[in-house]
Amino acid sequence: MEYVNSIILGIIEGITEFLPISSTGHLIIAEQWLGHRSDMFNIVIQAGAILAVTIIYWRRLVDLVLGWRDPRNRAYAAKLIVAFLITAVLGLIVKKLGFELPENATPIAWALIIGGVWMIFAEWAAARRPPHKEITWLVAILVGIAQVVAGVFPGTSRSGATIFVAMLAGTGNRAAATEFAFLVGIPTMYAASAYELLKTFKDGGAANENWTSLGIAFVVSTIVAFVAVKWLLSYIRSNRFTMFAIYRIILGAILLGMAATGVIA
Template identity: 60%
Template sequence: MNDLLAALLLGILEGLTEFLPISSTGHLLIAQHWLGARSDLFNIAIQSGAILAITLVYRQRIWSLATGWQQPAQRDYLLKLSAAFAVTAVLGLAAKLGGVELPETVTPVAWALLLGGVAILLIERRARHFGDIAEITWKVALVVGAAQVVAGVFPGTSRSAAAIFAAMLAGVGRRPAATEFAFLVGIPTMFAATGYEVLRHLMEGGDAEAWGELAVAFVAATITGFIAVRWLLGYVKGHTFVPFAWYRIALGAALLLGLPAGS
């Protein structure tokens, strides 16, 4: 397949899966078995394309947080976003430097999809007891920050899923509130991760990346990500994440059953 077309397809796939709790990294890894493997920089940079879509969707909310920090409620929310990001940055950098990460092969991704689906079912059942709680506490912020690191260590977990369900597990009963916090904290997280990978790439020479293909995938991820997140924000107002759990379980089981030994 033409490399540019493959990059376009990967960008579309990233945009569609980044915000759904089904793991964009896992889907990209699976797709790259057929479309060709890509660099860490490519995979993280196109995730930032999807995160740019979140920035556009939440532009008014971000503006109100940036300009309304004098208001106690706005300042409190902004500080909790900052705390969640700080936890992710410190623990994530420590994990990165320490080499704490599973290999990005299909087997661990399949297990992460399957077990993550089961976890979603259990968390959804527990979340019924939290009622209409929408408050983002300090506990929620710290747990969400740590959950993002877990998603980075275990390919196939899904960063957005880990953050959303960590918030729900920590007591946020309203899915829209948990989703908003998870999405907003993902903005600095993914942009920082991209900056780290770009810096590392440049320090290692910076001449092997196909920048044109990366740009095409980035734009595709931004456009499809914008569409996907607008849909999801409407969906969570009246639905649970249970269908996504069963999708993860089915896909994970199918991958495990279809894998040759040693994959």
Template identity: 60%
Template sequence: MSDLLSALLLGIVEGLTEFLPVSSTGHLLIVQHWLGARSDFFNIVIQAGAILAITLVFRQRLWTLATGLGERDNRDYALKLATAFAVTALVGLPVRLAGWELPETVTPVAWALILGGVWMIVAERLAERRGDRTDVTWTVAVLVGLAQVVAGVFPGTSRSAAAIFMAMLAGLSRRSSATEFVFLVGIPTMFAASAYAFLELWMKQGLGGEAWGEVALAFAAATATGFVVVRWLLGYIKSHRYTGFAVYRVLLGATLLLVLPAGD
């Protein structure tokens, strides 16, 4: 397989899985096992493509919030987004600096996929018993921020899955409302995480030796695919549960444990 085609496939996989509650880490682990591992810079760039995609999807919502801060509801929602981001940053940065993170290898990622799938099924059922609540509370904002930190420590958990189901358990029981809030929080969170990783990489080893054409192709693929996937998911969850994704996670985790060597 050519390097360009490999880069294209990796970009598509990133765009497909970054915002679905199935773990982009687990999928990239599988794909890179057969296509070959890429540089840290490459992985940062394709994640940035996914972030750009979700920014484009929510561009109107972001504009409404930014220009409507004089209205109480917009200001309250924006402050809660900022709170969730601040919790992630204030807790997550010390955790990152302390090196508290499991390796992105088969065994921990596979178990995070399996346990996360079971957690999704249980959490969704519990949340549905609370009724159809749509208001984002301060408790939801704080817990979403903490859930993002947990997802960073345990690769394979899926940031979106951890945060969405924490929001639902904390009282934001409508799937669409929880998903929108988590996706909006994810924009500054993932931009900040990617920027931090980029600076860390640049200070340690620089950026030489990259195949820039492949990087650009993968970035474009992640952006285009991510845009389509997020638009589809926002429509899908209005009338469907997340159960299918949960079952898929369990099957994928079991497959990883059975097929790939534990040290990969």
């Protein structure tokens, strides 16, 4: 059953990491029934989903590296680096302050509902602006901050926060905002995974980790995320994110009801 649960958690992570519905929120809720997992487990399987995006965007990444002489590539890469550094610095500050993920559903439910309403507003506001693809320095800075906010408030959704901050800050094109959000997530999640791995080995917690279960969940999340991201990139070409906003609001309301009746913590 341990391995079956790891497969289920890998599927949940793969589906929810890049859809704007909050992977961390879904994993915390799933653990109510499937058993608690370490922070390292949750972050490393997120890295599996990031690996899927790395594979999908490998041509774009290679182009940014090899085409550094192009001023547009240099500017784009610099903005990715700035967004990542802001996230890294603020993320370390949050860690030093002793932030812990919530263990009950209520704050996650409210984050899902508030985020859903915010997504609907962001879509409406972005639709009233010219649909240009430019990633400005303001967008890069706000995306870096948004990643930390999403980490502090599970249920917010890292992808949702970064995509819609980019759209509200001036990148009215959904595809351009999504690409930047996904690309900046690559170094962010790899760094978070490496940090947790080093911390676990340093603290001697590696001996208590079920590495087989972690490996299974990692592989499953990679495969499922690859399919989910491919579908999402195709979907947003001609559709808004409204469907995901409605899902978030409904799920949040259901979770509040379940928490109020004692079905979940």
